[in-house]
Amino acid sequence: MRALIAGAGGFIGGHLTRDLLKKGYEVICADIKPVNEWYQSFEGTQKFQMNLKNLDNCKKITKSVDHVYNLACNMGGMGFIENNKADCMLSVLINTNLLISSKESNVKKYFFSSSACVYARDKQKDFENPYIKESDAYPAACEDGYGWEKLFSERMCRHFFEDYGLETRIGRFHNCYGPYGTWKGGREKAPAALSRKFIEAKEKNLNEIEIWGDGKQLRSFMYIDDCITGINLLFESNYREPINIGASDFVSINELVDLLEKISEMKVKRKYMLDAPKGVDARSSDNTQIKNILKWEPNFELHEGLKNTFEWIYKEYKKTN
Secondary structure: OEEEEEOOOOHHHHHHHHHHHHOOOEEEEEEOOOHHHOOOOOOOOEEEEOOOOOHHHHHHHOOOOOEEEEOOOOOOOHHHHHHOHHHHHOOHHHHHHHHHHHHHOOOOEEEEEEEHHHOOHHHOOOOOOOEEOHHHHOOOOOOOOHHHHHHHHHHHHHHHHHHHOOEEEEEEEOOEEOOOOOOOOOOOOHHHHHHHHHHHHHHOOOOEEEEEOOOOOEEEOEEHHHHHHHHHHHHHOOOOOOEEEOOOOEEEHHHHHHHHHHHHOOOOEEEEEOOOOOOOOEEEEOOHHHHHHHOOOOOOOHHHHHHHHHHHHHHHHHHHO
C-alpha cells in the first residue's frame, strides 16, 4: 500500500510515518518546511518540500496513492491560534485541494485531522463536567479562525463521500503531546511549553515560571502513542462521522505544573499571566462514542508521558544552549 502523509514533517506526522513504515507501507511524505527542519525523517520514504495549498502540487503528490492522511495545517498553541486567525483559516485550501486530488486519483481512503477546537465555547465552562461529546459541535460556535477551518473541512470530507464515494475518516484530536514536537518558538502547547519553562528555570537557577491564565482551566492530554493508535483504529473502521480522539482524564494547568515539579525535582514560584491567552475554561474528551465504535480509548498514563516529553525536551534544549 502507498500512503501519503501531508504534514509529515510535523509532530503527529513524524510519528505516523514511523508507524506506517513498520507496517510495510510505502510512505510518501510532504511538508511545507525544508526536510532538514522536519521533527523526524526516515530512510526509505519519498520526501517532498511542498506547499499543499496549491492544487497542482496536490495533484502531483496524490498520483498512484492508496491512502491519504491529512495532518497538514497552520496551527500551534493557544497563543498562536488567537493571533493568527487568517493564516489558520487558509489551511482550508490544503484539505480542499487534497480532497479534489484524492477523488481524481481514486484514493481508497482519506483521513482528516480535526480538533477539539470545533466545539462551542459556551459548552466549555463547566468545571464540574468538562466532558465534550461529538454532538456538541453544533450549533456551531467554534474557536475563531482555527476551529472554524476544522469544522468546515469536516463538512467537506462528509460531502466528498456523499457526492463522490471517497471514504473519509475524521478524528477530533484533544491536546496531543509527546517527544519530537514543537517545544519553543510560540507554537508549542501547554505540556511542552511548561516543560521548557521548567528546564529554563533549572538551567538558569531561577525559581519562577509564567503560567497563562489563573491555572484553574481544565484539560485532558493525550500522549502521542495513543494518538497514533486512535488514527489507525479509526482508519481501519467503517465509521465516517467525526469522533473524539483524546484522553478522558482531565487535570488543571496547576496540576500539570504539580506533575512537572515532581518530574523536574524542582519547586517553582508561579507567576500567573491573567491577560495572556488561556483558551476555554474546561474541556475533556467524552469517550462514549470511541469506546462504542472502536472498543478502545486513549489510556497512556499522564505522568509517564509527561516525563518522556520533559526528558526529550531537556536533551533538545542542551543541544542549543
